[in-house]
Amino acid sequence: MNHFGGIAWDISWRDTEQWDAAIQALSDLFCPDSPEHAASRQAAERVRELINAVDPFLQEQTAVICPRCTNVCCIDRHGSFDLHDLVYAFCLQLPVPRYERHRNETDPCQFLDAAGCRLPRHQRPFRCTWHFCEALIAHLQTLPAKKVRAFHAAFQELQRVRAKMLLRACN
Numbered sequence: 001m002n003h004f005g006g007i008a009w010d011i012s013w014r015d016t017e018q019w020d021a022a023i024q025a026l027s028d029l030f031c032p033d034s035p036e037h038a039a040s041r042q043a044a045e046r047v048r049e050l051i052n053a054v055d056p057f058l059q060e061q062t063a064v065i066c067p068r069c070t071n072v073c074c075i076d077r078h079g080s081f082d083l084h085d086l087v088y089a090f091c092l093q094l095p096v097p098r099y100e101r102h103r104n105e106t107d108p109c110q111f112l113d114a115a116g117c118r119l120p121r122h123q124r125p126f127r128c129t130w131h132f133c134e135a136l137i138a139h140l141q142t143l144p145a146k147k148v149r150a151f152h153a154a155f156q157e158l159q160r161v162r163a164k165m166l167l168r169a170c171n
């Protein structure tokens, strides 16, 4: 599944025309409490639960690795919702970020401040959660295998349910 109602999976707010059309189309489609979207809302709820479940592990690891980073990955190019993120937000009636459109791709991400990302993890673009840089991957290899396996299992479930959410939204 790489598109939905003509919206490409890798849509970005940087394509203003496509972005505004997608937001309008999704606003028209998702009515709060509509029975036809009950299954996708249920899947989106599960996505949120799973993101919240993996968050403490990720926070624990990034708190060790990221403060030493000299090439921070939180640049503006990475801060856009994609199609899955939009469907998830519309299912759960979460805010879609309001993007400052004058920014350059390589500027620090507009949601980054001195204390880190301003968005709670479950409201961030999902790519921010699945991005594992080399330093983070190397750090995971130093952790107890059981702990890492538990994280991988939860993360695979998260990816599976997220894909199901979009399929359900299309039906």
Ligand code: SF4
Pocket (backbone or CB within 6 Å): 062, 065, 066, 069, 070, 071, 072, 073, 074, 133, 134, 135, 136
């Ligand atoms: S995830 Fe990796 S690249 Fe991004 S800020 Fe942390 S250490 Fe740096």
Ligand code: SF4
Pocket (backbone or CB within 6 Å): 073, 074, 075, 078, 079, 109, 110, 111, 112, 116, 117, 118, 119, 124, 125, 128
């Ligand atoms: S984690 Fe937050 S600050 Fe970093 S790129 Fe994602 S949205 Fe931006």
